[in-house]
Amino acid sequence: MKIKVVRRPDLKFGERIYLGTVVKGLTLTIRHFFGVMLDLFRWKRKRTAITMQYPEERWDFKDNFRGAPALVLDPDGREKCVACQMCEFVCPPKAITIVGREFEDPNKVEKYPEVFEIDMLRCIYCGFCEEACPEEAIFLVKEAEIVHEKKEAFVHDKKKLYAMGGIREDRIWKWKHK
Amino acid sequence: MNFLALLGKLLHIVIVGAAVLPLTAAVLVWAERKVSAFMQDRLGPNRVGPAGLLQPIADLLKFIFKEDVVPGHVNRGMYILAPCLSLVPALVGFCVVPYARGMAIADLNVGILLVFAVSSMGVYGITIGGWASNSKYSLLGGVRSSAQMISYELALGLSVIPVFLVTGDLNLERVIAWQAENVWLVIPLFPAFVIFLVCGYAETNRLPFDCPEAETELVAGYHTEYSSMKFALFFMAEYIHMITASALTVTLFFGGYTLPGVVYPEGAWGTMLSGLVFVAKTGFFLFLFIWVRWTLPRFRYDQLMNLGWKVMLPLSLVVIVVTAGFLTVVRG
Numbered sequence A: 001m002k003i004k005v006v007r008r009p010d011l012k013f014g015e016r017i018y019l020g021t022v023v024k025g026l027t028l029t030i031r032h033f034f035g036v037m038l039d040l041f042r043w044k045r046k047r048t049a050i051t052m053q054y055p056e057e058r059w060d061f062k063d064n065f066r067g068a069p070a071l072v073l074d075p076d077g078r079e080k081c082v083a084c085q086m087c088e089f090v091c092p093p094k095a096i097t098i099v100g101r102e103f104e105d106p107n108k109v110e111k112y113p114e115v116f117e118i119d120m121l122r123c124i125y126c127g128f129c130e131e132a133c134p135e136e137a138i139f140l141v142k143e144a145e146i147v148h149e150k151k152e153a154f155v156h157d158k159k160k161l162y163a164m165g166g167i168r169e170d171r172i173w174k175w176k177h178k
Numbered sequence B: 001m002n003f004l005a006l007l008g009k010l011l012h013i014v015i016v017g018a019a020v021l022p023l024t025a026a027v028l029v030w031a032e033r034k035v036s037a038f039m040q041d042r043l044g045p046n047r048v049g050p051a052g053l054l055q056p057i058a059d060l061l062k063f064i065f066k067e068d069v070v071p072g073h074v075n076r077g078m079y080i081l082a083p084c085l086s087l088v089p090a091l092v093g094f095c096v097v098p099y100a101r102g103m104a105i106a107d108l109n110v111g112i113l114l115v116f117a118v119s120s121m122g123v124y125g126i127t128i129g130g131w132a133s134n135s136k137y138s139l140l141g142g143v144r145s146s147a148q149m150i151s152y153e154l155a156l157g158l159s160v161i162p163v164f165l166v167t168g169d170l171n172l173e174r175v176i177a178w179q180a181e182n183v184w185l186v187i188p189l190f191p192a193f194v195i196f197l198v199c200g201y202a203e204t205n206r207l208p209f210d211c212p213e214a215e216t217e218l219v220a221g222y223h224t225e226y227s228s229m230k231f232a233l234f235f236m237a238e239y240i241h242m243i244t245a246s247a248l249t250v251t252l253f254f255g256g257y258t259l260p261g262v263v264y265p266e267g268a269w270g271t272m273l274s275g276l277v278f279v280a281k282t283g284f285f286l287f288l289f290i291w292v293r294w295t296l297p298r299f300r301y302d303q304l305m306n307l308g309w310k311v312m313l314p315l316s317l318v319v320i321v322v323t324a325g326f327l328t329v330v331r332g
Helices: A019-040 A086-090 A128-132 A158-165 B003-039 B055-065 B076-096 B111-119 B122-132 B136-167 B172-181 B190-203 B228-253 B268-293 B301-331
Strands: A069-071 A096-102 A111-119 A138-140
Touching: A019 B003, A019 B268, A069 A158, A086 A096, A086 A128, A111 A158, A128 A138, B003 B055, B003 B076, B003 B228, B003 B268, B055 B228, B076 B111, B076 B122, B076 B228, B111 B136, B111 B172, B111 B228, B122 B136, B122 B228, B136 B172, B136 B190, B136 B228, B136 B301, B172 B228, B190 B228, B190 B301, B228 B268
Parallel strands: none
Antiparallel strands: A069 A138, A096 A111
8 A cells, every 4th residue: 555645734933933823814804803894884885794684684586486386367467277286286295275166157267266275384395386387377486484373374375375476477368368 | 997998998899890890791792792703704693782782681681590500410519619719719810900090909019919829719610610510521621721720820920020020019000100101011021921911811711722611622611511600600700801811911011001191180080081091901902802712723732731831931931031131231
């Protein structure tokens, strides 16, 4: 076996008596100290401190962020979901419950979800529902803080899901132009 | 001493020992957290009160209301005694320091000797705490503490001798007076100052010499088994030691409460002004304590001993000899 000898670096006198390197280190830390001090006066555009003041400041999520699933309305404010139950079927943890219902007067759309619930304690944020949806009616929105006081509140009902999703300005206008 | 003077003295002791020093320690804890945060590009405590200034109060409440656990395997009497033994010498050490014009609690002729005698008692608290805890981490911390104290106490004591060689007095008031008349001793005795400062850091168990605590090696060292107020006493003792060390550095090498070329007015205002000057100077050295802590890594234990015995001790002896020789030549 070949023996590899690793020599310790030879320290110069200045390094051996510590003082020079100590001063070097001290200047480094004091520079950071004053960097954050200057932050407080808001003189610089870019902050030195990297701390985010959480409840006041939030993350800037990207558009493809996979947060909580939510239902969306089309640009006319019309419900997109047709209760096909594809998402319910594909959902790995079985978090989605849909009870569909037929329209009395089916002029264009046959069904709508009477009950649409997503149990956020089961949801694993996989985004399969978004992928499976043929109507582009369910999306994972930039909502990452799902916090409720009661366990029951974690089951998001239709109202809550539409409140989170809102109107989606896209080109899908399927039922208007049929 | 008549009764009134005695009462006044007692009041003085209570105000300084039970209010000013612990409060300063509390502010120091806040400063430590804030400065460390700033040096690491963080913001530190900023939720409790403006700029987190009420954080010490929150900490204190936490310490008071936490469950006071005495583990079953400890030596009970010693275990309870140790935190007190650690805090009391820290408080007593401050009594000879003139923190404003004519305002030392005890204006002793042997001032600095008392500080050394008392402050080295502080190690008993740590060692007994480590021993009584009956746990290997605590014991190692305690043993390290006593070894470290012995190694650095010598150099610390020796580094002060040049000061007294020059001023010819052990009384701290007169040391300050000498500096006010002539020059701050840091200028002629810079090597002694450096030795004093470094050994002071070792004596107060502060980084880079915090081997007795050494949280990365010994969990928490000598106070591993302590909780709630008993831990707080150890904690406070460390900070009060820091205050005493800074105050002594200022007194011995930086002219105490005086400023060169400044004559304070007579009366209370002058005394207050001198006190403020003292606070500012001590504050700088306290900041230095924190600054150094968040800059340097801990010494390895053998490096610590090497530095103490092979460098600091001979160096302080050399400084004494050189100073004494110089004085003999100059003063004849």
